[in-house]
Amino acid sequence: MKPRGRVQMLRCALDGVEATVAHTTHTFARHSHDRFGLGVVIAGGQRSASGRGPVEARATDVITVNPGEVHDGSPLDERGRAWRMLYFTPSLVTATLAECARTPLREVELTRPVLNDPQLSMCFARLFEVAVHDTNEGPVSDNLACEEALLALFAHVGRHYATSAPPGPERNRSIARAKSRIDDEPASASTLADLAAEAGMSRFQLLRSFAHEVGLPPHAYRMQRRVVLARQLIAQGTPLADAAVSAGFSDQSHMTRAFVRLLGVTPAGYAAAVR
Structure with missing residues (x-):
């Protein structure tokens, strides 16, 4: 069984970060991730039902997902959609946001599933550029550039789109x-x-x-x-x-x-x- 279109995992120079690029018409079943996801829609559009309500995202929009947030995803039309995504371990996100805010944090929640923020898109593009590379190439070695780009991204996220996660519902x-x-x-x-x-x-x-x-x-x-x-x-x-x-x-x-x-x-x- 093959995905309808192209979905590819890429190597990332940062520990605790996974990278994906896609151009696909594939419809994703309801699922969740154990990481924070943050990416940019490059072309087309996607409709999804997320833990924060039904949303639509189109080209240039930033998309986010929290760990454990059940969601799905389907293209808006037959042309499909393309995106770049980075998935961050919760410990990396919490530690980086705490460092940027100089405030200890335990749990964090990204507040909005779709954003139209050119500066955030630019921060994401910079991190993707310096930290992610094709599987056929050698590893990226400029750790200083990667760390700077990571901090710039989450400094912006922390100022505008992150909050302390509220206590989860007490599960039966x-x-x-x-x-x-x-x-x-x-x-x-x-x-x-x-x-x-x-x-x-x-x-x-x-x-x-x-x-x-x-x-x-x-x-x-x-x-x-x-x-x-x-x-x-x-x-x-x-x-x-x-x-x-x-x-x-x-x-x-x-x-x-x-x-x-x-x-x-x-x-x-x-x-x-x-x-």
Whole structure:
């Protein structure tokens, strides 16, 4: 299975940052990331339902996503859309924003999913230029330029588009136990009955409550966690077929379909970018 269009992971000189470029008509299923995402739409437009409401983004718009924010994405028309994205680990974002603000921070939330801000776009373009390179080229070595561009980007984000994250809703402890079971063992073949027993409720109650509180039904959430596990294994150098089995997929083809559906990139493409 191949993505409809081009979605490519690129090497990034900064630790804790992943880069993606895309020009695609692919429709992304509901999913979430474990990182902050920040990017710029280069051409076309996208419609998405995010944790901050339904949004549309067009060429030159900056787009953002918070860790754990369930969202999808589809093109506005048959021409698709193109974008550049950078994904930052939460610890990197929190530390950088705290450094810029000279204020300790624990949790941060980006406040708006779509922005039209030429200065922010310029800051993003500068960071992408100095930190990201094609997989066929050697690594970028100008660490000073990368650090300067990173600080400039998040100094602007911190002044205008970031806030301390409000406390999350207190999750039903029963659902939290079921979710933790998936988080701890995403490769496990747990059934809905197993998860319901963990939560102490019927299968129907578990299915309804899990989707309401997590944003995804149990199967979709487990598939996402399996993709996360497979990515970790691939980044560590595990062969693709072994990573597929270890992450709970029936075979490499099954893993590839899940990667493309959620990320728009194949496991082989991801491996080329991170190894």
